Amino acid sequence: MSLKNKLHDIKESLKGKKMAPLFGGFHTFLFTPNDTTQSGGHIRGADDLKRTMNMVVLALVPCLIFGMFNAGYQHYLALGEIKHTASGFFNAEFWTSSNFIVGFWKIIPLVIVSYVVGLGVEFIFAIKKGHEIEEGYLVTGMLVPLIVPIDLPLWMLAIAVIFGVVIGKEVFGGTGMNILNPALTIRAFLFFAYPTWMSGDKVWVEGARAASGSADGFSGETVLGTLAQGKEMATSVLDTFYGFIPGSVGETSTLLIVLAGLFLIFTKIGSWRIMLSAIVGALVMGYIFNMIAPSMEGTKFYGLMSTEFWHHLLLGGFAFGVVFMATDPVTASQTNKGKWIYGFLIGFLSIAIRVFNPAYPEGVMLAILLMNVFAPTIDHYVVQGNVKQRLKRIKVKTT
Amino acid sequence: MSTDIKIKKGLDIKLKGEAKKELSNASRSKIFTVYPEDFHSIIPKLSIKVGEKVKAGDAIFYNKFASPVSGEITEIIRGEKRKILAITIHADATDSYKDFGAKTPSNLAEPQVKQQLLESGCWTFIKQRPYDVIANPANSPKAIFVSGFNSNPLSADVTFALQGKEEAFQTGIDALIKLTDGKVHLSVNGNDSFLNNIKGVSLHKVSGPHPAGNVGTQINKINPVNKGEVVWTVNAQDVAIIGELFLTGKYNTERVVALAGSSVENPKYVTTKIGASITSILDNTNIADNSRVISGNVLTGKNVGKDGSLRHYNNTITAIPEGDDYELFGWTKPVFNKISTTRALTFSWLTPNKEFDLNTNTNGEHRGFVLTGTYEEVFPLDIYPMQILKSCMYKDLDEMEALGMYEVAPEDFALTEFICASKQPHQEIIRKGLDLMLKEIG
Numbered sequence: 014m015s016l017k018n019k020l021h022d023i024k025e026s027l028k029g030k031k032m033a034p035l036f037g038g039f040h041t042f043l044f045t046p047n048d049t050t051q052s053g054g055h056i057r058g059a060d061d062l063k064r065t066m067n068m069v070v071l072a073l074v075p076c077l078i079f080g081m082f083n084a085g086y087q088h089y090l091a092l093g094e095i096k097h098t099a100s101g102f103f104n105a106e107f108w109t110s111s112n113f114i115v116g117f118w119k120i121i122p123l124v125i126v127s128y129v130v131g132l133g134v135e136f137i138f139a140i141k142k143g144h145e146i147e148e149g150y151l152v153t154g155m156l157v158p159l160i161v162p163i164d165l166p167l168w169m170l171a172i173a174v175i176f177g178v179v180i181g182k183e184v185f186g187g188t189g190m191n192i193l194n195p196a197l198t199i200r201a202f203l204f205f206a207y208p209t210w211m212s213g214d215k216v217w218v219e220g221a222r223a224a225s226g227s228a229d230g231f232s233g234e235t236v237l238g239t240l241a242q243g244k245e246m247a248t249s250v251l252d253t254f255y256g257f258i259p260g261s262v263g264e265t266s267t268l269l270i271v272l273a274g275l276f277l278i279f280t281k282i283g284s285w286r287i288m289l290s291a292i293v294g295a296l297v298m299g300y301i302f303n304m305i306a307p308s309m310e311g312t313k314f315y316g317l318m319s320t321e322f323w324h325h326l327l328l329g330g331f332a333f334g335v336v337f338m339a340t341d342p343v344t345a346s347q348t349n350k351g352k353w354i355y356g357f358l359i360g361f362l363s364i365a366i367r368v369f370n371p372a373y374p375e376g377v378m379l380a381i382l383l384m385n386v387f388a389p390t391i392d393h394y395v396v397q398g399n400v401k402q403r404l405k406r407i408k409v410k411t412t
Numbered sequence: 413m414s415t416d417i418k419i420k421k422g423l424d425i426k427l428k429g430e431a432k433k434e435l436s437n438a439s440r441s442k443i444f445t446v447y448p449e450d451f452h453s454i455i456p457k458l459s460i461k462v463g464e465k466v467k468a469g470d471a472i473f474y475n476k477f478a479s480p481v482s483g484e485i486t487e488i489i490r491g492e493k494r495k496i497l498a499i500t501i502h503a504d505a506t507d508s509y510k511d512f513g514a515k516t517p518s519n520l521a522e523p524q525v526k527q528q529l530l531e532s533g534c535w536t537f538i539k540q541r542p543y544d545v546i547a548n549p550a551n552s553p554k555a556i557f558v559s560g561f562n563s564n565p566l567s568a569d570v571t572f573a574l575q576g577k578e579e580a581f582q583t584g585i586d587a588l589i590k591l592t593d594g595k596v597h598l599s600v601n602g603n604d605s606f607l608n609n610i611k612g613v614s615l616h617k618v619s620g621p622h623p624a625g626n627v628g629t630q631i632n633k634i635n636p637v638n639k640g641e642v643v644w645t646v647n648a649q650d651v652a653i654i655g656e657l658f659l660t661g662k663y664n665t666e667r668v669v670a671l672a673g674s675s676v677e678n679p680k681y682v683t684t685k686i687g688a689s690i691t692s693i694l695d696n697t698n699i700a701d702n703s704r705v706i707s708g709n710v711l712t713g714k715n716v717g718k719d720g721s722l723r724h725y726n727n728t729i730t731a732i733p734e735g736d737d738y739e740l741f742g743w744t745k746p747v748f749n750k751i752s753t754t755r756a757l758t759f760s761w762l763t764p765n766k767e768f769d770l771n772t773n774t775n776g777e778h779r780g781f782v783l784t785g786t787y788e789e790v791f792p793l794d795i796y797p798m799q800i801l802k803s804c805m806y807k808d809l810d811e812m813e814a815l816g817m818y819e820v821a822p823e824d825f826a827l828t829e830f831i832c833a834s835k836q837p838h839q840e841i842i843r844k845g846l847d848l849m850l851k852e853i854g
Contacts, residue, residue, distance in 0.1 A: 017738050017740070020738075021738065041743070041777060042743070043740065043741070044738035044739060044740055044741075044742065045738060045739040045741075045742025045743055045773070045775060045776065046738065046774075046776075046777060047735075047736045047737050047738050047773070048773065048774045048777065049704075049734060049735050049736050049772040049773055049774065050772050050773075050774055051837075052837045052839065052840040053712075053822070053825075053826065053829050053837050053838060053839030053840055054710065054711040054712065054826050054829050054830050054839065055704060055706055055710045055711070055713065055715065055730075055732065055772050056425070056427075056710050056711070056732070056770040056771070056772065056830065057773070057774050057775050057776075057829075057830060057832075057835065058750070058751055058752050058753065058775065058830050058831040058832070058833075059747045059750035059751060059752040059758045059760070059775055060752050060753075060754050060756055060758065060775070060776075060831070060833045061743060061774075061775055061776020061777065061779075061833055061834075061835065062776065062779050062782055062783075062833050062834060063743035063744070063776060064743050064744065064756050064757070064758075064776070064833075065754075065756060065782075065783065065833050067743065067744050067756075068756045068757070145777055145778075145779075147779060147780070148779075149782075186780070187780065188779065188780055188782060189779065189780030189781050189782045189834070190780060279755060280754055280755045280756045280757075281753070281754040281755055281756070281786075282754065282756055284784075284785060286785075342782055342783050342784045342785075343782055345784070346784075347784040347785075347798060347799075348784075348796065348799075349785055349788060352785070392799075396796055396799055396815070399794070399795070399796060399815070399816075400814040400815065402794070403638070403814070403816060406636065406638055407638045407639060407640075410638065
């Protein structure tokens, strides 16, 4: 008997039992189910949610691998074991196995904890509520390790994931029903619960925190952190574009994120409207700050205000947030018109928060979470526009 | 008068097994069946008994619903709570017709036309929006819409199916003109057809992908239904049946039906009558094992099985393979043999002219709504599809009304249902929403 038939028999024997969703979760990963259409049209398109989510995970893989190399690179750079020489994206000092190994052993545990804990919570809810296991966490589980500092203790990550999945998603009814982006909810939880592990100049480079205070202590600030303190930026623009800078695990390489964004637009999985309008929004805000920066010289805002407006796109988690988080269809605006407004405000607010928030010079997380909350309001007014048009049609007739 | 309408949003689903333009006569079906469920929201009251003889055009229930053939009532099949599921008629070898008298519609007044249609059973061919149910004869519609072409996958070519019935079609249109103070709108797709020369109608040339041929799309672009307004719709082939009633005085339910689909050995057109058994329509044509036989097209038809019959509003019989099998890593492997509007390792965008052999597999499990903006790409109506579907699900009547529920029928959501990654039953959701409105608002 083939594997297919064996699994089919197990599925039949579990029907109606508590463990059915759990088995189904694994079974449907191996085989697309034998469900046929029961109402309405008799044929269906090729796409399902698993395929859709899988595209986003695929787009994230290059960022993950780059993050592993970068973790080692930043580590050895800070220790002074290697010297920084800018020589293009395929720079020989960066793509070394020793860099990769450092990153691999730090990042794989983050990925495993994220998936095991997150999917565990999903399984518990699926069994409790008797519905199928939904694939929303496939993407979230991959996003989370990429947006945290590399030295984050695993137990903190686990607690944050539980919080994010339960409060961010399951209490609203699961995949498709949540108001806030679950991955950002997890990050926001970490940010407010364990701020010393999530910000400052000691968390972005592997080993920096452990070594701090000792004789060979080193610091690893993000570029944004440097700028926020009004210091000169020591990194070249190309390095910020390629991603050879300290930061959260997977968000440093703007180049790879742009490629992933183009992939998502090409596959029609990610909304180009949101990505484009967010970039426009960021440029507009950045430009406004550039204009007023000269009058602010001497204030603590000057460093980031005077950063060239286009350079903001390359710094911090902006690009990552815009491509992977802002485009989450569930928490974004759902109407096409609404997406323009939603995206624009995310870009606009990201840069505003970045400049004005002294404690934490990255605004994209808070900007997206804020706009998540306002997305239904934006949609409401867009849909009302359609409703009003419909009412106008009658009025034109009756007059 | 002719106006051009261009539909931009939509999707042509090209499938294997299109009916060849060869016409043959189906063998005479021994048993004809009338299914009350075809007449949505009607609760039938029988006016005949088992064993009674009927002529074609004799009422069999609710005094408006007529027998398609002459013969003897053999069985009344009932389901739960004695609901009438089907009425079967053992047909005579040749039909004898009840004579309703030949009349020229242009010489008649509105009430006489209505009376002729109501008495003969032809009224059932006239449907109304809102609610997509049989028209209420007490109303006066602001317009009547007839779509002169089909854009559904594998569905019958209207011009071909109506050959030889040109005069009947014109007479049917003449009758419909009497029923409205507004216009009778006829839409064509620009192909060479006698429909381009029909008199008395407002002719529209509609181009673009499916659902360009759906009457709902045409209504939305030409004269959308507002609150308190009613429009009526009639299928093109049924206009000819109405016309024949006036020309000959007979209720002749003869229809040219496309026999199509990849499971059909020799796809072609056959002449038959409403209610005829699928076996008689198939005649000697083989259908592959493990196929689904659908009365209607693959997007809106009904799964009737090989033992079923041609339903009241259908002009196509489609047979496609059942998809009741598992597919290894079907969710992640590149897909070349299925249709998709995305490019998520799906490659139908590379082969826009390929004819696909789709089966009935859902290609994934049912989920909550997640993706946004995808429905809008295939939905040409000036309505927010996901929002209206959700309003139906949480049964907010005010919102359903505001979002345009009076304008839609389930078939308008067949394409959004087809591409839905969450595999939501859109047509069922809309039907239930319309039923709720009909019950609460009426």
